[in-house]
Amino acid sequence: MSSEPVRTRRVFFREAICRAVGETLDAEPNAIVMGQDVGAFGGSYKEFYGLFERFGPARVRDTPVAEAAMVGLGVGAAAAGLRTLVSITYMDFVLLALDPLVNYAAKARFKTGGQIRVPMVVKLTAGAKGQGVAHSQSLESWLMSVPGLRVVAPSNVADAYGLMRSALQADGPVVYVDHKRLFPTSGPLNASAHEVPFGLAAVSRPGRHATIVTHSYMVCVALAACDELAVSGIDCEVIDLRSLAPLDLATVCTSVSKTGALLTLEEGQVVCGIGAEIAYQAQARLGPVRVSRLGAMPAPVSSNPVLEAASLPDAGRVADAVRRLLMEG
Amino acid sequence: MTASSDIDALAAMILARELESALSKRADCGFQLLSSGQEAVAVGVAAALLAHDQLLCSGRSIAPALARGLDPGRVMAELIGRASGPCLGRGGRGHLSQPSAGFFGAHAVVAGNLSIAAGVALALQARRDRSIAVCMFGDGACGAGALHETMNIAALWQLPLLLVCDNNLYSVSTPRAAALAPQRLSDLAAPFGIEACTVDGMDVRVVREAAVELTDYVRNGGGPAFLECISRRYASHSTSARETRGQQELAADRELDPITRLENALLSEGALSAQTAQALREQVRAKVAAACAFADLSPLPVPEEAFADVV
Numbered sequence A: 001m002s003s004e005p006v007r008t009r010r011v012f013f014r015e016a017i018c019r020a021v022g023e024t025l026d027a028e029p030n031a032i033v034m035g036q037d038v039g040a041f042g043g044s045y046k047e048f049y050g051l052f053e054r055f056g057p058a059r060v061r062d063t064p065v066a067e068a069a070m071v072g073l074g075v076g077a078a079a080a081g082l083r084t085l086v087s088i089t090y091m092d093f094v095l096l097a098l099d100p101l102v103n104y105a106a107k108a109r110f111k112t113g114g115q116i117r118v119p120m121v122v123k124l125t126a127g128a129k130g131q132g133v134a135h136s137q138s139l140e141s142w143l144m145s146v147p148g149l150r151v152v153a154p155s156n157v158a159d160a161y162g163l164m165r166s167a168l169q170a171d172g173p174v175v176y177v178d179h180k181r182l183f184p185t186s187g188p189l190n191a192s193a194h195e196v197p198f199g200l201a202a203v204s205r206p207g208r209h210a211t212i213v214t215h216s217y218m219v220c221v222a223l224a225a226c227d228e229l230a231v232s233g234i235d236c237e238v239i240d241l242r243s244l245a246p247l248d249l250a251t252v253c254t255s256v257s258k259t260g261a262l263l264t265l266e267e268g269q270v271v272c273g274i275g276a277e278i279a280y281q282a283q284a285r286l287g288p289v290r291v292s293r294l295g296a297m298p299a300p301v302s303s304n305p306v307l308e309a310a311s312l313p314d315a316g317r318v319a320d321a322v323r324r325l326l327m328e329g
Numbered sequence B: 001m002t003a004s005s006d007i008d009a010l011a012a013m014i015l016a017r018e019l020e021s022a023l024s025k026r027a028d029c030g031f032q033l034l035s036s037g038q039e040a041v042a043v044g045v046a047a048a049l050l051a052h053d054q055l056l057c058s059g060r061s062i063a064p065a066l067a068r069g070l071d072p073g074r075v076m077a078e079l080i081g082r083a084s085g086p087c088l089g090r091g092g093r094g095h096l097s098q099p100s101a102g103f104f105g106a107h108a109v110v111a112g113n114l115s116i117a118a119g120v121a122l123a124l125q126a127r128r129d130r131s132i133a134v135c136m137f138g139d140g141a142c143g144a145g146a147l148h149e150t151m152n153i154a155a156l157w158q159l160p161l162l163l164v165c166d167n168n169l170y171s172v173s174t175p176r177a178a179a180l181a182p183q184r185l186s187d188l189a190a191p192f193g194i195e196a197c198t199v200d201g202m203d204v205r206v207v208r209e210a211a212v213e214l215t216d217y218v219r220n221g222g223g224p225a226f227l228e229c230i231s232r233r234y235a236s237h238s239t240s241a242r243e244t245r246g247q248q249e250l251a252a253d254r255e256l257d258p259i260t261r262l263e264n265a266l267l268s269e270g271a272l273s274a275q276t277a278q279a280l281r282e283q284v285r286a287k288v289a290a291a292c293a294f295a296d297l298s299p300l301p302v303p304e305e306a307f308a309d310v311v
Helices: A015-026 A050-053 A068-081 A091-111 A139-143 A158-166 A219-229 A249-259 A274-286 A304-312 A316-326 B004-023 B040-047 B064-065 B072-079 B114-127 B139-143 B144-157 B186-194 B203-220 B249-253 B258-269 B272-295 B303-307
Strands: A007-011 A031-036 A059-063 A081-089 A119-125 A150-151 A174-177 A186-190 A202-205 A211-216 A236-240 A244-245 A261-269 A290-296 B054-057 B132-138 B161-167 B197-201 B226-228
Touching: A007 A015, A007 B258, A015 A031, A015 A050, A015 A081, A015 A158, A015 A186, A015 A304, A059 B144, A068 A081, A068 A091, A068 A119, A068 B132, A068 B144, A068 B226, A081 A091, A091 A119, A091 A174, A091 B114, A139 A150, A139 A174, A139 A244, A139 A261, A139 A274, A150 A158, A150 B004, A158 A174, A174 A244, A174 B249, A202 A219, A202 A249, A211 A316, A219 A236, A219 A261, A219 A274, A219 B064, A236 A249, A236 B144, A249 A261, A261 A274, A261 A316, A274 A290, A316 B197, B004 B040, B004 B072, B004 B114, B004 B203, B004 B258, B004 B272, B040 B054, B040 B064, B040 B161, B040 B203, B040 B226, B040 B258, B054 B064, B064 B072, B064 B186, B072 B272, B114 B132, B114 B144, B114 B161, B114 B197, B132 B139, B139 B144, B139 B249, B144 B161, B161 B186, B186 B197, B186 B226, B197 B203, B203 B226, B203 B258, B258 B272
Parallel strands: A031 A059, A031 A081, A081 A119, A119 A174, A150 A174, A211 A236, A211 A261, A261 A290, B054 B132, B132 B161, B161 B226, B197 B226
Antiparallel strands: A007 A186, A150 A244, A202 A236
16 A cells, blocks of 8 residues: 555645645745735635744735735736745636736746746635625636636645645746635645646546546535436546646546546536537547536526525536436437 | 936937837838837936846837847847847837846736736845836826726835836827826825825936936835826827827927937037037947847747747
């Protein structure tokens, strides 16, 4: 057995993030964290808890409510020699900061002929959890099409740590997307420092009959759907993308060529979504396969629990989508 | 200031004017944002900077880049998309940059470089070497929220940042009065407790004096400062924008020419002879001719360069 129980500890999702950020602040005197309530408050989800006390207000900086300037400062400081992590609690509000992120950070290295690099992480929290139309969106697909941006989205504790480590070592801008419903989760985390590389998906559950390709919290939903399907003898494989830009199409295609059926699942919209991209790319490589995509309904996500649930994929809908997909064959 | 610094300023302004004039006459000029008329702001501000300072600006970047000391040949190469430009011809118009020369550079999104400059200032502050960031932007940027967000944080964190509003009185065709409510744009800095003043941006000595005073203030830990320079642009907003101003207004603006103004002042003060002035112009023209020759010899990038340095 390669596992070493002594060196692996069960931690909360927030602790995994905090550990990766703390290790970076320890190792790199030029690294700083900026954002609303990241200081003494410790982050909206306590994901920066204790860092303010350890590293002080100059390196763990509370900012005013000004997303555009927060990200702009993070970009400029990174471009001029610091390593920055800018935290925006709700992914919805990155829309206020798209100019420095998309027009400057993503293009700086290219447009300056490699003179300027922007080692910055923008950490965003996606997903719906009862907070309404402007605090619930999953907009990853908007960002993964921007040349120059890397986009990662962990679904579990180990990847939350490993992807944050990679993001904080990258020499260009990385958008790190976590999820409100992942913060209460816990899982095993190896005590040694390690990274999860960009562009490497994981097989969360092996299976034979269909492939579900998803990421972030929807991995949990997909796994719940798999349990439901297993009762009726349907055995699904779940691919956790982990990295949305770059995408690991090799892992997706290996699975789909085995199962012959592909369901893409995302919490965001399906129009121009991640599933649309995966479905096209997989078929471009494999030829025609049975394919279906599932995501949020084309409507705003309400804070009303009945309406929120109606607009988003859940395990039952995923299981139904798999059954329909397999019936097509 | 010494007579030699005045003559340097004159030469720097003539260089920007002549280089843009040569650029405008080229068949491959393409889309450009010209600084003609506004040279005194760039040259006066650049005169106050030290080697480790960083200058950022809007897309109207030719005079700022040259004033900061970038090589005219490489600037010309960048402007016409040649591989010998500091950005290898990829940034070109509106995105000139050479941080190693203290020119962090242009960003052609109006108000887009303000918070970036504050971030550069934050990185410089961490170095504790008294270097500062300076960001030039047009009056058009003063209507954007980015300025207010940036001033607030810069004031809170006492960032070593000088904001220079090069107010040429128009946002493309919209007169400043139709776009911006404040009487003076430097008034925008007041609520944040930011040291600010408004000066005649057509007089390079006035700009330089104010810039020296404010860069000293910023450099000595005073926090951010705001300098508004009232200027005139002699060309339309860009080489592809229609001119909307009347002949009378343009002629009146020409009367304020910062180059003629300094040259006449130096002649009348006896600091410059007509002969020396003529020699200076000829030197600058030779430099511009050499810059054009350098750019002409530089190759266009190969198409594969379109995909380099992306991630």
